[in-house]
Amino acid sequence: MSAIGCQEFLSRLDDWMEGKRPADTQAHWRECSRCRSVAGDFEAIREAARATAVLDAEPSPHVWPALRAQLEQEGLIHDRRERRAAGWRERLGAAFGIHPRPVLAGAYLTALVAVGVALVLPTGRQSSENPWMAHTRTATEPLQAHLASAAHDTISSLQSSDPVVAASLHQNLAIVDNYIALCEKSVSEEPDNEVARDYLYDAYHQKAALVAQMMERGEYGP
C-alpha cells in the first residue's frame, strides 16, 4: 500500500507534471488507477495545449498599419524630420550654450513662411523644365542671400572675440549648406515628390535657425 492517499497525490500533481516524482508519489500512481488517469489526462491536455501554440498564427498584416496610424495620431511616433530638426537645435544648443530667441528666430521664420508657401503652392507642371524648382529658387534666393550675409557678419564679429566658436559655427553652416544642396538636388530630380520638398523646406528652416542662433551669439557674446 502506498504511503500517500488520493488527496495528497492530487495536491502533488502539478509537481508530478514538472517531473518531481518522489517514491511515495510514484507508489500511489502505480497502485491507483483513478489518479493515474487524472495524471494521464493532465499530460494529454498539456501536450495538446503546447501543440496549439506551435500552430498559432500571427495577427493579420493590417494590425501594424492601424496601430502605427493610431500612434502617429496620438503623437507618440515623432516624424523623422521633426526629430532631426529638434536634434539640430539640441546639438547646437549644447555646443554653444544658447537657445534661439523667439524674436530673432521669428524674423527668419517670417521669411521662411514665404518660402514654405512657395514650396507647397500648386504649380503648373506643364513645362519639362521643372517650373516648380525655378519658382522655388526665385523665392529662396533673396532669403539665402540674406542668411549668407547675416552669417558672414556674425562669424566676422565672433572671429576676434571667440575664434573657436566662430570656427565651429562656420563648420556647422557648411554642413547645413551641404544639406540644402543635397535637398535641392533631390527636388530637382523629383520635382513632384512632396517629401523631397518638405526636406528642402526643413533644410532652409535649419539654416535660418542656425543663423538666428549665431546672431544671438554675436550680439550677446559668450
Place this chain on the structure above:
Amino acid sequence: MRPTETGDVPEAEAIRLAQQGDGAGFERLYQLHSRRVYSLCFRMVGNTTEAEDLTQEAFLQLFRKIGTFRGESAFSTWLHRLAVNVVLMKLRKKSGKEASLDELTEPDEEAGTAGRDFGGPDLKLSGSLDRVNLQRAIEQLPPGYKTAFVLHDVQGYEHNEIAEIMGCSIGNSKSQLHKARMRLRELLQETVRDKARAARRAAGMASAARDEE
C-alpha cells in the same frame, strides 16, 4: 508582417528607440512580440477579430507607457501583463461587471476539487483530444483559470513570471493552473461522453434500420 529595415535591431535598442518616439523602434517591438501577444489574446477570447483588436489595444497601451519602462522586469513580462489586463478588462465588460482576479474564478472553487475529480466514469483523454475541442473548453474556463492555463501550458511561462503578469502570488498561480486543468478535464471528458453517446445513438439507429429491412 513584411520584413523591414528594423529586422536585426535587438530588443534593448528597439526599446530605446521607441522611448525616443522612433517609429522603427515601435515596429521592431511589435515584430518581436506580436505573435505571442496575439496568441494569448486568441486563446483567451477564441475569436480572431477580437484577438486582433485586443492585440492592437495591448500594444497601444504598451507604447503609451514605454517611456516609464526602466527594465525592472523583463520586457515581455511587462507586455504580457498589459495584454492580460486588456483581455481581462474586455471579458469583464462582456460579463457586464467589474471583478477582481479572485472573482474571476468559479464561486465554489475553494470547496476543493478532489471530490469532483472522481465523480464520473473514468474516461482517458489521451488520443481523443483535438485542437478545436481544447479551444472550446478553454473558452469555457473562468478568466482567472484561463489566464493561468494559457500562460503556463500554452505559452510556457513559469509560475514566478505568471505571478508577475497576473499580479498575484506564485501559490495563487499554481492553484489557478491546477483548477484550470481539473476543469478542462471535466469539460473535455464531457465532450468525449457526448461523442460516445452520439456514436451509440447512430449505431442504434443503423441497427434499427437494418432490423426493419
